[in-house]
Amino acid sequence: MITSRISNFMTGEKKKVVAVLPQGGAAAENPKYLNCVENGLGLREWLESSDHTFITTADKEGPNSELAKNLHDTNVIITTPFHPAYMTRDLIMKAPELELILTAGVGSDHIDLHAAADKGITVAEVINNEWDVPAIAVKAYDIKGKTVGTAGGGRISFEVMKRLEAWDVKRVYYDRHQKADRFDKNGIEWEKDLHSFMSKCDIVTVNVPLTDQTRGMFNKEAISKMKRGSFLVNNARGSIVDQDAVAEALKSGQLGGYAGDVWPQQPAAPEHPWRHMPNHAMTPHISGTTLDAQARYAGGVRDMLEAWIEHKPFEEDFYIVREGELASQYQ
Template sequence: MVGEKKGEGRKKIVAVLPKGGPAAKNPKYLNCVENGLGLREWLESLGHIYITTADKEPPNSELDRNLLDTNIVITTPFHPAYITEERIMKAPKLELILTAGVGSDHIDLHAAAKKGITVAEVTGSNVESVAEDEIMRMLILVRNFLPGYLQIINNEWDVPAVAVKAYDIKGKTVGTVGGGRIAYEVMKRLKPWDVKRLYYDRHQKADRFDKMGVQWEKDLNSFLPECDVVTINVPLTDSTRGLINKETIGKMKRGAYLVNNARGAIVDQDAIIDALKSGQLGGYAGDVWPQQPAPSNHPWRHMPNHALTPHVSGTTLDAQVRYAAGVREMLEDWFQHKPFPEDYYIVREGELAPQYH
């Protein structure tokens, strides 16, 4: 395999992670510079060089300064180091890029494939975490939770002002754009709630959804008008970038809710703002942004009827254990020239995984 035949012996590994600060005092908080995914002692005992850094902005970051002789880069969707073609060209020894988590769109996959670099992620590691978070955000929007919370911290008490826009989710129609693992877990969790469940997948019907009573719709234009709540569960690719835009939002029910824990660039930033201001969208919730970290002046921070957070849904302490273990598993395999689990590969032998075509 193209990357798996490169280099023997000692490796230089750079992991780009956020600074944990006080959170790093909790040994269970693995996703930080200080705790380094729990890999340092093991890697250094094998004689490898292991550098953890939060400094990732080009051109003179610690990441950039180390690229010349780095063999393996580990990054994460929650503090993404954008591995551009320019960076790949400056890294002659780079053979492997691992995502600690799910979602490798912060990497120029075409450039990695062209150079023979293997790219992999810990597929499925935070599926349950993200699915649970999506259910929470649906309820926050439908029940109009945030205005009530803000009343309390602002020493107010006005029940009608909250209840006038609060609904039950029972009897509503909830649809997922995308039919992958996370979408399945979301629909499974909604099964006892007496909601109509739909999924949009333009490629094919999924038997597992059919068996669960989730209806398939292959046409986005007929799917969107049916839904009271739409949740986005597709990867960011050339075909999904800007998929939810002014036109597609206009096909939704007026006042419908949109949940996006997938990737910020799947939606049109300005279209979301306009739809919330006009009332075409009743609310928007999620934890992914067009740029991460989002700048302090990002307009999404102050738009009406939103329930946005930093990119946290897939990095619970439980998920961190799973994706840290997955990174170690792949490193062990790499050092021993063994293949990864098949569905971990994003770029392999110069070819992209089907979902990124």
């Protein structure tokens, strides 16, 4: 069944692609603002010129949503971390023709990856080659001479560390899968124990995907191991940290500041504690929605669709689920 669906795609059969995107409103009048229903990641003309069906919708919740109504014959679903289509096992099982789920951006925690693997559905995401390290703090300190740690040993962490090299800081990676000893050849310290890692850092940046293993990983106990007054920056996923532990640590002074643009619930409710806690620098989830970033991940989605149609593989780092197996960071 799986092989049949894939081969049909490759032999030129016309496909149905559904993209779940936010409404752009006035922003959509700018043709460079691609991440919206109106402009459809810039894919409409290309897909429809080859007689594929392309549907864009912001309506994604409930049994009567446009997403639900189209599941029965959809071949490809495109979603984003900013307005995610929560592809639960139930929805995946209601999509008999689904073969590919693409995340236009980084992070596929809104997809039941095990269900996708069980059905032989490929899941991939556009991983950017650039990352802007947040420089947000509510108290002014020189970064020179400080110890900056990144949780996660993947591509984004590498880009963060590369950008910090010129700032004369001590750099520390935390990666429980890392097999290297204390120092690598570039003089960057590695830690496989989270609490030891936290105790060394003046600033910790969170750059791991949200998985069963990382959900709530920065809890009260982990934060208590940090230097008093240190900073925590999270642009990965809100649920990787314990929201109440963060708020409590800011009030007590254990954390000097917390910054990020990801929330446990998006959009966050008006009464969410992170809106009112002291010494925070929180914004809406916007780090991946600059016009330049939109152009990158829209182009990445098109490249992967073209590769899929032409029966060519994706870049290895793009695969999240492949041939029934989850990528190592999600296992």
